[in-house]
Amino acid sequence: MSKLFLVGTGPGAIDWLTPHARNAIGEATDIVGYGLYLEMLAPLVADKQHHTLPLGAEVGRARVALNLAANGNVTALLSSGDIGIYAMATLVFELLNEPEEPGFNSAWLDVEIEVIPGISAMQAASSRVGAMLGHDFCTISLSDLLTPWQTIEQRIHAAGQGDFVVSFYNPVSKKRDWQLNHARDILLTYRPASTPVVLGRQLTRDDEHVRIITLGELDAKDVDMFTLVSVGNRETRCVTTPQQQWAYTPRGYAAKLEGAQ
C-alpha cells in the first residue's frame, strides 16, 4: 500500500490531538515534520523513522513525504494546528498538480492520501478568552512572501468593510515587523480603538500566555511569531467575572436574547 496521511496535530498539547490523528500517526512507519513539533509528540513517534527538515523547507518536506509514500512506506506528514490551514496540505496538492516541475514523480499520483484536520490556533485563542469567533470571521496571513502586500491590504480593507472578526496568522517574523501595525491602522478606520483584541502566545504549551487588549493598544513589538492575534468586530464585548476577563462576539446584531429562542 502506498499511503500518505497529512495530519494536523493541534496547537501543541498532546491531549488536543484527536484519536483520528493519533491513529494515523500510529499506522505510519515514517514521520515527516519540523523538528520542534516532533519533540512535543515524542511519545507517539518514538519508534518511527524521522525525516526532519528545518522550518522554511516546506516544499522539500512535502516532496520527501510524497516520495516516501510512493516508495511504499506508510508516511505521516505533520503540521501543528490544522494541516489544511496555512500549512502543508495544500503544498502536497500543488506538487501533484505541477507535472512539469523538476522533481515531479508520476508515482505520487498513485499514493492514497488522507487529510486529517486539527484544532487551529485561532480556535485555541478564542476558547481561552471565551468566544471571540462566535459570529462571522476571517483569517488573514500577514506574510507577504507569496502574496503581494497590495493583495493583503485589500483583504484587510474587505475584512473591515464586512465587519468580520479577523485572525492574523504569521503576524510578524524576524524579517517582517511593520505589517501588523499597518493592518491595525487599516482596521481602526472601520472599528473603534476600544475593540477587543486577543493575543494568544504558545497556546496550550507550558509557557502559554493569553491577553485581551484593545485595537488601539495593539503593537507589533508585543507580538512574535508564536502569537496568534484575533481582532473583534464592532459587536465584540468583554465581560469580567471573579474568575477572569472574557471576550465574546454575539451571534447577531442588536440581538435580543428573547429573539434567539
Place this chain on the structure above:
Amino acid sequence: MSKLFLVGTGPGAIDWLTPHARNAIGEATDIVGYGLYLEMLAPLVADKQHHTLPLGAEVGRARVALNLAANGNVTALLSSGDIGIYAMATLVFELLNEPEEPGFNSAWLDVEIEVIPGISAMQAASSRVGAMLGHDFCTISLSDLLTPWQTIEQRIHAAGQGDFVVSFYNPVSKKRDWQLNHARDILLTYRPASTPVVLGRQLTRDDEHVRIITLGELDAKDVDMFTLVSVGNRETRCVTTPQQQWAYTPRGYAAKLEGAQ
C-alpha cells in the same frame, strides 16, 4: 466546586473528539445538549444526568447549564463542531453580561468556565477534498434570524472583494431557501462560474456525502441544513488522481514553488 465545561464535540464521529474534550465530559455529572448529538456520544455520556432541550431552545439550554453549575453540579454543555463557532459558547457569555435580563442569576458569575474547542464543519469538509482552506478564508452564516439580511449581503460582497474562500454556515433551513442562491449570485460577480465549491453533508457520519461542484452549479435545492458549503477563491484549483478529485487553495498568488523554499 462550581464548574461548567463548554465542549465542542467535532463534526460527529467519536474519534474526532479530542481527549481534552473527552476528559471534560468524563468529569461532568450533568450533560446539557441537543438530543441527537447526545445519541452519537452515547458511550461517553451513558452514566450522566441528561438535560436535553429541542433544537432552537438555545438560550434555554445555556441557562439550564449555568444554573446546574451554579448549584454545584459539574456540568458539560455540548455543541457539535466547535462550540465557539456559531454555537453555544457565546450565548453563555451573553447571558453573563445581561444582569438586567429576567432569569439572570448572580451565582452564575462564580461558576468556573472552561471552553474546549472542537473541529468545525469547514475543517472536515476541507480535509475531505484536500485543502480548500489553504489560504485566507472567511465564514458567513446565512441565517437572518439575528442578523439583518442587508448586513449579511454586505459581508458577502466584502468576501468577494477580498477574494476570501467562503464557508457558508446555516446555508438553508426549512424556512429559508433563497439566501444561498442570492449569495452565489453575489459571488459570481467577483469570481468565475468555474470556481470549485465543496458540499459536505453529514461529515464523518455514516451517511457522509461530499461533492465538488462549481459555483455556477451551486443551487439551494441540492443543499440542506446538514450541509457545509465552501466556495473557493480565484486561485482554488482541482487536481484529479486515480484515487479521487481534490480541491486546494494555494498559499499565495502566482506563487512559484521555488519561491516557497
